[in-house]
Amino acid sequence: MNFVVDFGNTRIKAAxxxxxxxxxxxVYNSVQGLIEGLKEMPDFQNCLVGSVTGMHTEFIKAIKKGKNVILFTATTPIPLKNLYKSALTLGSDRIAGSVGAFRFYPNQNVLTIDAGTCIKYNFVNADNEYLGGAISPGLPMRLKAMNEFTHALPLIETDKTFTDLIGANTKDSMLSGALTGAVAEVDGMIDKYLLNYANLQVVLTGGDSDYLGKQLKNRLFANQNLLLYGLNTILNYNLEK
Incomplete structure (x- = not known):
């Protein structure tokens, strides 16, 4: 049995x-919650940990001795050819999501969109080469930035029921700019990739994928556990080496 953990900026996901x-x-909100969860979890032999934070150290110490534990880093072998020019700065979540997409769509052009704290676009071509992508602010970050970098705009929460184009007051205008604007951005990015890459598959994941998936005009495949599938694929790849 394999156990994989993704330490994200806001949540910890495991499988x-x-x-x-x-x-x-x-899904856990804290490292302590994850450690407590181990007590009631079925036994596992192998574990891969992906982290964009430093919170994983305490968890690794808590795992019983005798487990095969791998910390996913820039030097961990993956089943893709990584052509990213600054591979040492590439977040583990970006490459894990791309490997997850590769698991479902090998030998195809695949654009992965991870809508979390940031919206991350990652592209793997039909030769199974990771080329890179783009990073932009996520939905809450857009709203927070308007409050932090202006004098008068309030701090408001993300409202995933909001779909209006025209905001009739300041709050709704901010929601339209942040949320409706993000939908337009994602659709526009997909359109650009479709123009450049034939038979493109698009995979959406992340905490805000539920909202974006309902608003986007482009057809895509949604998978909330994509990063976990990617981490497990990487783990199995290393176990077989």
Missing amino acids: LFDGAELQHSY
């Missing part, structure tokens, strides 16, 4: 896999 098949997935 148990039997080979390539997902058995259980978990």
Whole structure:
């Protein structure tokens, strides 16, 4: 049994896999919650940890001795050719999501869109080469930036029921700019990739994928556990080496 953990900026996601098949997935708000969860979890032999924070250290120390634990870093072998020019600065979440997309769409042009704290675009071509992509602010970050970098605009929460184009007051104008604007951005990025790459598959994941997926005009495949599938694929790839 494999156990994979993704330490994100806002949440910790984890999953148990039997080979390539997902058995259980978990979401935690703290490292302590994850450590406590280990007590009630089925036994596993292998573990891969991906982290964009420093919170993973305490978790790795808490795992029982005898487990095969791998910390996913820029030097960990992956089943893709990484052509990113600054591979040492590439976030583990970006490459894990891309490997997850590769798991479902090997030998195809695949654009992965991870809508979390930031909206991350990652592209793998039909030769299974990771080329890179783009990073832009996520939905809450857009609203927070308007408050922090202006004198008068208030701090407001993301409202995932909002779909208006025209804001009739300041709050709704900010929501339109941040949310409706993000939808237009994502659709525009997909359109640009479609113009450049034939038979493109688009995969959407991340905490705000539920909102974006309902608003986008382009057809795509949504998978909330894409990064976990990617981490497990990387783990199995290393176990087989």
